[in-house]
Amino acid sequence: MTKHELMYKIEQILETTHAGILATLDQDGKPCMRWMTPTIVKGRADALFAVTSPDxxxxxxxxxxxxxxxxxxxxxxxxIVNLKGKINVLDNPSIRSEVMEYLGKQLTVFWRVNTEKTDFLVLETVIEEATFFRPMKGEKETVRF
Known part of the structure; x- marks a missing residue:
């Protein structure tokens, strides 16, 4: 499977689910997981985008x-796709506008949790490796970016 094919599969999955789980490490190095609303932005290859509050x-x-x-x-x-990479926290009006075009309709929960603020940051995950699973078929393939 090529990077392009894998990114297309990710895009297809996100078109119907509009959700993913993001795992990070806290200040003590302990894992933290949370549901997020990620998207693929056309023209920005090998990256996954989401938004968060600066607070x-x-x-x-x-x-x-x-x-x-x-x-x-x-x-x-x-x-199931697992993506590993590094996140860049972006505070740029242009990228915020671009990502909001893709995510705007799916951010109902984000705005409920973030009621006092209208400001947000973009999380750009630069994908380094992705593993695509088909559990019922016993298939697993890893692609390095």
């Missing part, structure tokens, strides 16, 4: 430990 703890966690892992899966759990 959320994950921002400080990511500044200290940028290595992360994502798990994205179909609702039927017949396709």
């Amino acid at each position: 959320f703890h994950k921002v400080t966690q990511l500044e200290a430990h940028p290595d992360v892992e994502w798990m994205i899966q179909t609702r039927a759990l017949d396709q």
Whole structure:
């Protein structure tokens, strides 16, 4: 499987699920996992994007430990993708606008949790490695980026 084929599979999964699990490390090096709403942005290859509030703890966690892992899966759990990479925390109006075009409709929970603020940051995960699983078929393939 090529990087392009894998990115297409990720895009297909996200079009229906609109969710993934992001694993980070806290300041003490302990794992933290949370549901997020990631997206692929066309023209920005080999990256996954999400948004967060500048006030959320994950921002400080990511500044200290940028290595992360994502798990994205179909609702039927017949396709699962684990992505490893490094996150860049971006505070740029242009990228915020671009990512919001892709994610705007799916951020209902984010705005409920972040009611007092309208500001947000973009989390850009630069993918280094991805593993695609088909558990029911016993298939597993890893692609390095």
